[in-house]
Amino acid sequence: MVCGAIGGLGLALVAEATAQPLSWALRGLTPAGVLLLAALLMDLVNGHRDRLLLPLCGLLATLSVVFLTRTDVFLAMRQLIAIVIGVFLMVAIYFLIEDVRSLGRLKYTAGVCGVGLLVVTMLWGEVHHGARLWLAIPHLVTFQSGEVAKILMAIFLAGYVAERGELLRRTGIRRMGMRLPPLQVAAPLLVVVIFCLAIFVAQRDLGAAMLFFGLFVAMFYLATGQASYGLLATVVFGLGLVIAHHYFPHVGVRMSSWLNPWADPQGAGYQPLQALFCLGEGGIFGAGLAHLPVTKLPAAATDLILVVIGADLGLIGSLSIVLIYALIALRSYGLAWQATDRFASLLAAALATVFSLQALVIMGGVLRVIPLTGITTPFLSYGGTSVVVNFVALGLLLAVSRDCVPQPEPTEPDARA
């Protein structure tokens, strides 16, 4: 209901500001209505599930429609369709998976499919905006394979670590205050690093490389509890990026524009600088919904939707968005923590990591902590594949909460009942 109110009000304001017919405002109710329907459907079967994640993600999806309407009405329409499909798939997944624990059996299938998708994309993917991220099934559909792969990889890693995590826990040798990994651990870590570097070089996509690397390292950490392995891998990965950047300079124009965007403010540094300028224009209280023309902001609807929000709603808006992501992360990790099953717990943690990392990588890029990448902002960015996949991931999280989180016992038996 809250989503609907925000969406309706937001779109009414956008319609006011951009002189769109007011009928647009009604479309803000669509995601809210669909989500409400989905929630009721799920409650019909079993009322025991997480109550926080769906409203939070729904809020983001609604805001996405509001701010896409403000940047590009056509994209907002397509986003609406994607949200409806995504919610439908979410409900379908929720019902199809009778017990989320059984999903662990599919881990190798998921792993092979995930790696396969990425490799196929590296070899035959379509290049859009300089990155090889798209896979086309001719005459049928074009989709961003990395988005699909990240769910498959999450399932694979959760299953693998749940079953074989013990293998990774051989204690290594202690040298110079760091625990060096034994060969059984070092070898898979090295494979991971090389795989992620391959994503970087072949797909020219630093964002996806960082996301997958972060996911792998996080799962390694959950399996072993050794933060030093993660640090070591990160150092090697960082060095690898520097070397790869050196040998394939076309891969990373974004590197130089990250280090010094002021060197070429009209060329390579244009996008990161305009992003910062828009944030500055927003200031603390924001310039007002649809007040600034963001026509000069490249990729406003996809990479930089957060910047549009920051410009319109100011620091207050930006911090609210960060808060929503932090709450989603907190709740998802909370599910992982509460889950009674090892696989389900790891799956929830992996999905929580994917959401958090994606948000952090794009925010860090906008705020100049790391290079600006084309990674999608979960639920907010324009992008059909991204929206659908994120709702599927949400469906998995809800399934975990349904199957593996024990129902809280009523703490105080009501005497009158």
Added chain:
Amino acid sequence: MQELSANIRRLAVLMLWGFLLVCLLFGYWQAVRAPGLRANPHNEQARQRENAIKPGCVYTADGEVVLRAERIADEWRPAYPQGAVYCHLTGYNRDTGLQKAMREVLLGIGAYEDWWRTVRYGPGGLDIALTVNSKAQKLATMLMRGKRGSVVALDPRTGAVLAMVSAPAYDPAVVLENKLSYEMFRNDPNSPELNRALQGLYPPGSIFKVFTAAVGLDIGLVEPETIFECSGATRVSGVLVKCRKPSGHGRLTLSWALADSCNVAFAKLAEQIGPAQFRSYLKKFHLLDQSDVSLPASQGKMADFDAYKGERELAQAAFGQGATMVTPLAMARMTATVANGGELIQPYLVAQVKRRDGQILREYSGRSLGQAISQETAGQVAGMMAQAVEKGTASRMALPGYSVAAKTGSAQVMHGEPHAWMVAFAPRQAPRVVVAVVVENGGAGGTVAGPIARELLNTLLAE
């Protein structure tokens, strides 16, 4: 399972730290750095926003409008009511001249952004009042017509720039009329775009003797009455110095050496001063420094006295030749220092920043850079310069009713006639006006630059 839970908790905490960091960074860029980002010239959003702001006007000290904004086809465009007179001050678009240097003021943005003012008066730029006197500026522009060179007039007591003219000038409206006129302007061999007063580098010639004399007197090496020997052409420090009088002046005082512009005497004086003292006074006079008058300026140049045969360079620098290169404003500033009793005051061009309703928001004044020479020395040099007007080379500078101090210069150059120089101030006892004039390849300073300086002095003294 228990260990897994602990690991999950630690991972979650790590992510939350990440979100906290992101919050802080959003705060940094959207609150702390926001004013700077909003005013940045590369900001496309700002550009669109600023195009809607009516820029402020630029006035002279006596209220003549020099630059104002005109609304043409939904856009504010700069208009130049005075044509070519102030072209080098205003510039010809938003990326040149004061329009660039004072961008934040004229648009009322950045450090000059004031939301309360915007709420009350609507978005609008601030006005700028210059120190320039419109009469003097117009007269100097007229006198320099058809010549190449520059005129600078200062108030020695405050550092206010009373006139700043560079010739050839251009009318910004004509230049921007079409593509061809703009191309012609940019490719003109006489470089009208250059503000010669601040960016032109010239050998100063004999007017530099004012400096050399001031150094010699200030360190107590000589007196105005100290005798020098001039035979017309003498070898000083291994270089043959020729005097403007081929027969030589014979025995003459330092005072007369300045008044009648004797090269030999000054080369000998510089030899006595030595490179170390010469350099230290160059610094005290800030002679080679860029002048900080809100517009782009060049740095002066001086030969390296420590190099091989550097002493030869010193002998030539004594009378402003050799590798010595200075801007007209630096020469005006040097003369103003002498006129102001030895205290060096940094010239300034922008006097006030005003709101549209006339309320003054900021007021500027010339910054004192300290005492370059003692008051006594300054008085002695002024006396010697007055002697140059009374009976020396600058006799054309004499004005009825005022005692004028001046020094001529005819700086030898590689190609063509020498550059004609004149620096002057008046009245001698309580100086109010300093003038420096240079005419490129003009010939003798006294006959070419002199009348221009005299006219200007006359007008400004009458103000």
